[in-house]
Every structure is written in structure tokens, then in C-alpha cells.
Amino acid sequence: MIDATLLINALHVGVVVVDEELNVYTWNRWMGIHTGIPREKALNTPLCTLFELNEERIKTLKRRIRTTLKLGSPTFTIASAEGYLLPIPLPLSNRVNFDFMQQDVTIAPCDTTRVMLLIYDQTPLMESRKRESLKAIELSHMVENANKTIEKLKAAEALLVKQRDVIFRQANYDHLTGLPNRHLFQDRLNHAFKEASRNNTPLALLFLDLDNFKRINDVLGHSIGDEVLVKAARFLKEATRDSDTLVRFGGDEFLVLLKDSDEADALHVANKILKLFKPIMEFEKHSLHLSPSIGIAVYPAHAKNPEELIQKADIALYTAKTRGKNQASVFAE
Amino acid sequence: MSPAFSEQQSDALLETINISFGLAASLIGDMLETYVNLQIPSITTIPIYKLHETILSQTENAEAFYATKQRFFGSFGGEVIFAFSEKSASEFTHLLLKDEKVSDEDIQVALLELTNILTASCIGQLSQMLEGESLFAVPDIQKITRTGASTFHKALEYDNAIVITTALDVEEKNIQGHMFILLSNAMLENLIIMLKKMFP
Numbered sequence: 001m002i003d004a005t006l007l008i009n010a011l012h013v014g015v016v017v018v019d020e021e022l023n024v025y026t027w028n029r030w031m032g033i034h035t036g037i038p039r040e041k042a043l044n045t046p047l048c049t050l051f052e053l054n055e056e057r058i059k060t061l062k063r064r065i066r067t068t069l070k071l072g073s074p075t076f077t078i079a080s081a082e083g084y085l086l087p088i089p090l091p092l093s094n095r096v097n098f099d100f101m102q103q104d105v106t107i108a109p110c111d112t113t114r115v116m117l118l119i120y121d122q123t124p125l126m127e128s129r130k131r132e133s134l135k136a137i138e139l140s141h142m143v144e145n146a147n148k149t150i151e152k153l154k155a156a157e158a159l160l161v162k163q164r165d166v167i168f169r170q171a172n173y174d175h176l177t178g179l180p181n182r183h184l185f186q187d188r189l190n191h192a193f194k195e196a197s198r199n200n201t202p203l204a205l206l207f208l209d210l211d212n213f214k215r216i217n218d219v220l221g222h223s224i225g226d227e228v229l230v231k232a233a234r235f236l237k238e239a240t241r242d243s244d245t246l247v248r249f250g251g252d253e254f255l256v257l258l259k260d261s262d263e264a265d266a267l268h269v270a271n272k273i274l275k276l277f278k279p280i281m282e283f284e285k286h287s288l289h290l291s292p293s294i295g296i297a298v299y300p301a302h303a304k305n306p307e308e309l310i311q312k313a314d315i316a317l318y319t320a321k322t323r324g325k326n327q328a329s330v331f332a333e
Numbered sequence: 334m335s336p337a338f339s340e341q342q343s344d345a346l347l348e349t350i351n352i353s354f355g356l357a358a359s360l361i362g363d364m365l366e367t368y369v370n371l372q373i374p375s376i377t378t379i380p381i382y383k384l385h386e387t388i389l390s391q392t393e394n395a396e397a398f399y400a401t402k403q404r405f406f407g408s409f410g411g412e413v414i415f416a417f418s419e420k421s422a423s424e425f426t427h428l429l430l431k432d433e434k435v436s437d438e439d440i441q442v443a444l445l446e447l448t449n450i451l452t453a454s455c456i457g458q459l460s461q462m463l464e465g466e467s468l469f470a471v472p473d474i475q476k477i478t479r480t481g482a483s484t485f486h487k488a489l490e491y492d493n494a495i496v497i498t499t500a501l502d503v504e505e506k507n508i509q510g511h512m513f514i515l516l517s518n519a520m521l522e523n524l525i526i527m528l529k530k531m532f533p
Contacts, residue, residue, distance in 0.1 A: 064446070067363070067364070067446075071360070071453040073469070076449060077445070078445065078473065078474070080441075080473070080474070081438065081441035081445055082438075082445075
């Protein structure tokens, strides 16, 4: 027959037998090694003298022993939920994440008044879980940071797109009237020319300036002059289709490009524009006589390329001016 | 009632579990330092493939719930799962610690102590009825999110689950717990044979 004491002392598990008052009856070799408390000192001594146990822990431990005895069946505490039942300090060299040995403890009934605490050291397992958990936290922080960076990049991209739009608008549109400027017009004119040439359709250009605008600017100032230009742009919009291209060409000069339009269509639009300019208009308490002069040139009748079309419309404008202003004139050889 | 048991057998099983819950209620009362009543449980059996959806529906389709798992071996062998909604788990821990602020760790420790009592009393009683005894493995507890609950599909070595639902009446609180005893066909058959012997 094997001696039970020999067997208990050979186990790599802590074995402690206690009663409901926590008095120790058995203390195996493993307990002596890991707690530094020799068997002779531990026996017949309450656990609360051997370990620093607060009142709550003592109460809980006693209750668990009582439960085990009443059930006549083992109960358990586990390291993953509770950490440890008895505060067994770890050697300083082994302390990484925990100061005390992490334990799974089985509280098994011995007889009607005593239970056996079987203490399994789960510190290596818990250290490994802790490392995994720290890695997971680190990874989640990295993901969080990466997401924040992506958000910042997206915001920066949106800002860049917005700025690009602003720059495009500044480069291609007149800030006062909101009409396309000379630069954008050149592009549209070239495109319209190609289209007209390919489809064999006419293209008309109206070159317009405001009569006596320089005097208005000089006498009443630039603020009134700007208002006049804005109003002129509004009239041009009113008189044309969405598919037509309106341009502030510079100063008080405007261009209207009419796709798929011949001389008669151009004259029709020019007359609409002339009618919108009433004989007397009010600008900040000033009554002004405001009128435009309009020169008209048509592709392919008057020009073979965009530059020539502008040039011929300009000549026609000059003719309208010399004929007494406030009228439209079609280019003539 | 359960399709696996006849009406008489179901009554007998209910009576057996009720007896074990009587002892459990007294121990839980000792734990909470107050009078505790464990309501008469409802019992059904389900095939194991329905375990996942049953746990989710029993825990009120909560985003997360606590589940303890413990295997038992011997002449009566299987596995016990307890599931508690977050609300029930927190309320029980408040009662135990008499503190409004409880941590996730507090909840896990409290539920383990509670399920220790319920498992030992219930499985102990059933083992006795089968004239054998069971050895318990160390339990485990987890907080499981709805998406993580599919881990219960791993319980495929079993064929059936006896679903026992009860509630703890204490200090005007109604704390619901759901116990799932996972058994193989052979083990369920043993239980039925024993119930037949007791109630021919």
C-alpha cells in the first residue's frame, strides 16, 4: 500500500485541507515550496494567519467551503475569472504581469467538516493569455490609428478636391459676373469649331461691348461700373440658351457663341439682347443710358478658324459702333 | 413538454430537478444572505443543432450574454452550459456584492459561484438517480457576443440538450438563468430507462 502522505507530497499541485474556520490540517510539500511556509508552521494555523486575507475574502472562502460541504460535491474557482484564491506571491524574477500566482482551485469535500483545496498554478497560461490580450489591444490601437489616418487622408483629399475646384473656377471664370473667362472660352470655341466642321453645321459669334462704358466708370466709379457689368451679364443669360456659351472677354467686352446657328439666328439673339437694355436704367440712384453694340460673324460664311471668327466679329462690332451704336451689325466683306 | 420524455417521465424529471433546486436555493440564499426562491423550472429537450439559436432566443436576443461551461464525467456524463443575459448577471452580482458598481470580473466570479451550486446540486441529483456518480471538470466562463455564440456549434459530440429555465426570486428581482444539459443519445436513453423504472 502506498503511503498517502508520500503521494500528496509528490504532487505538482497544492493540497491544503481546511475546516470551515479555515484551520489547516494538511499542507503538502508543493505548498511549502511555493509559499515559503513550512508544513510545521502551517498545520493547525488558520489560513487567515498564514496569508493576508481581507474580511471579504475570508467570508467568501468560508461560504464556499460551507457550500461544498453541504453539496457534498466539489466547487471551483478559476484563474481567468478570479485570479487567485490564496495570495501566493510569485518570485520577483517571475513577475511579469502578475504579483501573485494565478490559480484554478478545486474545493472538494474530504469528510463532513473539512474540504481539500487543490491549487493548480495557472500563471504561465494566464501570462500567455495576457500577452495575447495585450497584443490584441495593441493591434486594435494600431487599427484605430490607421482608421484615424485614413479619415484624415480622406478629409485632406476632400479639401484638395475643393481647392482644386476653387483654383479651376478662379482660372476659368470671371469672378465678377460668374461667366467663363477668355481662357475657358478659347477651349470651348475650339471644341465648337471641330463639332461644327464635323457635322457641317453653322456657328455664330456675337461680339458685344457696352456703349460709353469707359465714361460711366470714370465718372461714377468702378463700383457702379461693376454693377453695370453684372446686369449686362444677366441680360445675356436671359437672352440665350443654356447650350450657348457666354464669356466676359475682358473689360466691358462679352462674347456669345451660338452653336448650330446661322446669321438669322444670330440676329434674332442680338435683337433680344438689345431689347433687354432699356433706354434708362437705375444704378444706385443714378439713371443711366445703357446700350450695347454687337458685331456678328458666322462660320463658315465669314471665317475658316476660331481666331478669324473672333477677328471678323470684332470688325462687325466696329461697324456697329461707327453706325451709331446700340445696334447689331453682321460682318460684311 | 419535451418530445424525448413521456408526460409522466417529464413530471418525474421535473420533480427530481425541483428537489435539487431546493438545496440550491438554500445555498444561494446563504450566499446572498437573504431568502431566495428558485421558481419551478420549465423543461424541454432540443436537438443539439438548435442549441445556438435557443441560447440566443432564451437570452432575449441580447447583444452579449454570459455563459459558463462545465463537463462532467462518469456513469452520467455530459456538459452543462448556463446562459445569463447581461441584465440578469449584473442584477445578481449587485445583490451579492451589495454594490451598485460591479465590474465584468465581479460578474464572472459571482456567476461561477452560482453555477457551481446549480450544477453540483442538479447533476449530483441526476447521477444519484442513475445510481452512479459524476466527476466535474474545471468550469469556464465567457462573455459572448451574439456573433461569437456560434462557438456552441462545437458541442457536436452531443446529440441533445435538456433545456431548463428557471428564475431566482430575490428582493423583488427576477433573475433568469438558462441551463442546458448536453447529453449523447446513449446518456439520454439511460436517463429515460431510469425514469421508466421509477415511474413504470
